[in-house]
Amino acid sequence: MTDPVALTADLVRCQSVTPQEGGALDLLANRLAAAGFTCVRVDRDGIANLFARWGKKGAARTFGFNGHTDVVPVGDASDWSVDPFGAEQRDGYLWGRGATDMKSGVAAFAAAAMDFVTETPPDGAVILTLTGDEEGDATDGTAALLDWMDAQGEAMAVCLVGEPTCPQTMGEMIKIGRRGSLTARFVATGVQGHVAYPHRAQNPLPVLVRLLDRLASHELDTGTDYFDASTLAITTVDTGNPATNVIPAICRATINIRFNDAHNAASLTDWLRQEAAIATDGTGVEISLTTQVSGESFITPPGPLSDLVAQAVQAETGVSPVLSTSGGTSDARFVRHHCPVVEFGLVGKTMHQVDEHVDIEQIKVLKRIYQRILGDYFALSQ
Structure with a gap:
């Protein structure tokens, strides 16, 4: 034995x-x-x-x-x-x-x-x-x-x-x-400037923060026959800005979605792109998105x-x-x-x-x- x-x-x-x-x-x-x-x-x-x-x-x-x-x-x-x-x-x-x-x-x-x-x-x-x-x-x-x-x-x-x-x-x-796992990384790009003259800058932070709040507040689903509800977690928000009197030009954020069989990585990526477009519309801030799928x-x-x-x-x-x-x-x-x-x-x-x-x-x-x-x-x- x-x-x-x-x-x-x-x-x-x-x-x-x-x-x-x-x-x-x-x-x-x-x-x-x-x-x-x-x-x-x-x-x-x-x-x-x-x-x-x-x-x-x-x-x-x-x-x-x-x-x-x-x-x-x-x-x-x-x-x-x-x-x-x-x-x-x-x-x-x-x-x-x-x-x-x-x-x-x-x-x-x-x-x-x-x-x-x-x-x-x-x-x-x-x-x-x-x-x-x-x-x-x-x-x-x-x-x-x-x-x-x-x-x-x-x-x-x-x-x-x-x-x-x-x-x-x-x-x-x-x-x-x-569940599937998708990691999404956002990069919000604006224009750097002095905080005393915000009209000369384009702060990416409010745009990105509103986007993140919108994503985190959204109910992806209520669960399926074999799965609990899908979840979305904000894991980091970074500017790399040590100054208190500078509006940063770039801010980055990462989220992770654990998703059930009501979704797939492609459909979730499309949704994230749509939400980013809504968040940046008319703001002058651009948001790029990259995703990494660990599994469906x-x-x-x-x-x-x-x-x-x-x-x-x-x-x-x-x-x-x-x-x-x-x-x-x-x-x-x-x-x-x-x-x-x-x-x-x-x-x-x-x-x-x-x-x-x-x-x-x-x-x-x-x-x-x-x-x-x-x-x-x-x-x-x-």
């Missing part, structure tokens, strides 16, 4: 701060290869990724797992009460950067997959896609793996992303979709895949999970173009925090859930 706690500890000791591989994927490749998986490094533009498959290429019944081994920086290490990469175990917890997000999830599904194919070799294939670029820009991580798979004729029929999904209690939540909203409607996961969670924890689309973005936004995808993992309360830690018992339970999912999935094909 593969110990998922020991494997988590080994992964935590790998200093794989994005974009460094830190030995984490090499460690997994060695363990998976020893269990009979075909392992291929799929690196792109300096980012390390790993593809691993047990079973025949092109098998009709192919279950996939997706996860990442990269972690966010530790910050000031002196703020930690433990070595951030020491994987110390005490008080029933395993401590260290990535312990929760998401080396424990990766260890649990890797251990489940290795034991499953060894004990009850299925009629089909099991695929693991592992990246070192989820916490960064994510352009060369799971996206690169899926591009490579398409080119090689590799495919998953369904996929489970092992991100932490439970807010408070193990088993309480499965993610069946995610998506949903895997409740059905066979979410039922499969929910039944396994219920069987191992006694908890009936809710289906949710809450939270930020994840690599499921890339996988959803390839196959049906849901997310399930442990409680994520300490992810990205100082003294990040994971309940050791949850790692063991998570492995059992993943192994039950595999058994139930392949049993359906018999």
Whole structure:
């Protein structure tokens, strides 16, 4: 039996701060290869990724797992009460950067997959896609793996992303979709001048502030069947002006919109441009807009895949999970173009925090859930 706690500890000791591989994927490749998986490094533009498959290429019944081994920086290490990469175990917890997000999830599904194919070799294939670029820009991580798979004729029929999904209690939540994320940057340009002679200047600040208030006050929607209401947050307003007697020529602002399936990035960008045009009409101030889309909203409607996961969670924890689309973005936004995808993992309360830690018992339970999912999935094909 593969110990998922020991494997988590080994992964935590790998200093794989994005974009460094830190030995984490090499460690997994060695363990998976020893269990009979075909392992291929799929690196792109300096980012390390790993593809691993047990079973025949092109098998009709192919279950996939997706996860990442990269972690966010530790910050000031002196703020930690433990070595951030020491994987110390005490008080029933395993401590260290990535312990929760998401080396424990990766260890649990890797251990489940290795034991499953060894004990009850299925009629089909099991695929693991592992990246070192989820916490960064994510352009060369799971996206690169899926591009490579398409080119090689590799495919998953369904996929489970092992991100932490439970807010408070193990088993309480499965993610069946995610909101989209759009960042918009405005640059308002006027004419610099002396505050005592405002008629000789064109202050961009009032125009931009009125625009921001209009945007923040607007109700984008009231929610949809599977999503809460979309939200818009002003994240920064900057002039870079240290003087109290100078009207600035330029002011910048950034907003972020987390949007549901009532919108897409293109429709939201069109709306922002229209609002900017209304705000500047007749003012002499110009506003330019650039946008960055981290992902569109998506949903895997409740059905066979979410039922499969929910039944396994219920069987191992006694908890009936809710289906949710809450939270930020994840690599499921890339996988959803390839196959049906849901997310399930442990409680994520300490992810990205100082003294990040994971309940050791949850790692063991998570492995059992993943192994039950595999058994139930392949049993359906018999």
